[in-house]
Amino acid sequence: AFLPMSVSAQYSYDLQGHRGTRGLMPENTIPAMTKALDLGVTTLELDLAITKDGQVILSHEPFMNPLICLDSEGNHIASGDHSFNIYQLTYQEILAYDCGSKFHPGYPQQVKFFATKPLLEDVFAVAEKYASDMGLPQPRYNIEIKSSPDGDGIYHPEVPEFSDKVVKLIAEKLGWERVNIQSFDFRVLQYIHENHPEVPLAMLVENAATYQEDLKELGFVPDIFSPHFRNLNAEIIAFFHHKGMKVIPWTVNNTEEMNKLLDLGVDGIITDYPNLAPKR
Ligand code: G3P
Ligand code: CA
Secondary structure (H helix, E strand, O other): OOOOOOOOOOOOEEEEEOOOOOOOOOOOOOHHHHHHHHHHEEEEEEEEEEEEOEEEEEEOOOOOOOOOEOOOOEEOOOOOOOOOOOOOOHHHOOOOOOOOOOOOOOOOOOOOOOOOOOHHHHHHHHHHHHHHHHOOOOOOEEEOOOOHHEEEEEOOHHHHHHHHHHHHHHHHHHHOEEEEEEEEEEEHHHHHHHHHEEEEEEEOOOOOOHHHHHHHHHHHOEEEEEEEEEOHHHHHHHHHHOOOOEOEEEEOOOOHHHHHHHHHOOOOEEEEHHOOOOOO
């Protein structure tokens, strides 16, 4: 039998592959997800956008990022040119863009090849089958709805439409046992909390230090607190644990920092480099 490169359950914490494995593969692509599974992650972290024809796809930006993608003729996109707006393009049109071949100076170890932005449902289908074929545990998914008040109706649908579409798709394809939704946009979290209370939710924040104001502004207790790791400390972690929440910081890209955070008591780590995660 063909043995997987590594078996999972080697981590006692929730190891989350950021955008799949951004450090090693083009971000938010199917190969980034299968690579993360090879490395034994518990959870696949990914970002969502909506196309003109209403398809749910993986993308960190709501446009074709010039840093990452080449246009349909294989040319570079002028920096700052946001005319390649995903919400104004059909999925068929988006398939012409190559978001895998361009060298990314921030992630020089990325393997380079032609890669398109995938549909969320295709990511589910491939990852579920891959894990099962390789004898790995079925993965969890940490799914980010990327929206902002400035982008409403321009870069993405309004919050209720965006949220309902994503919730419906996940409910149909996977259910909620292994999935949570995350967002920096508190309107999304509040809307889903009100209208789909069965959905596990993670609040994303840039700064862990303002946790009390942020939780107050959110107005309810979600399942996960997910801050940038910078200002996180034992007191903040204890505060959220006391509320019955998990604490899962992003984006932690070296082993020493990961160990420090795990010693502080975080429940998981989101990283571009699951290959650097300590076995503990
Ligand atoms: O899930 C947390 C992390 O992904 C948030 O930052 O900008 O990479 O989506 P970003
Ligand atoms: Ca994200």
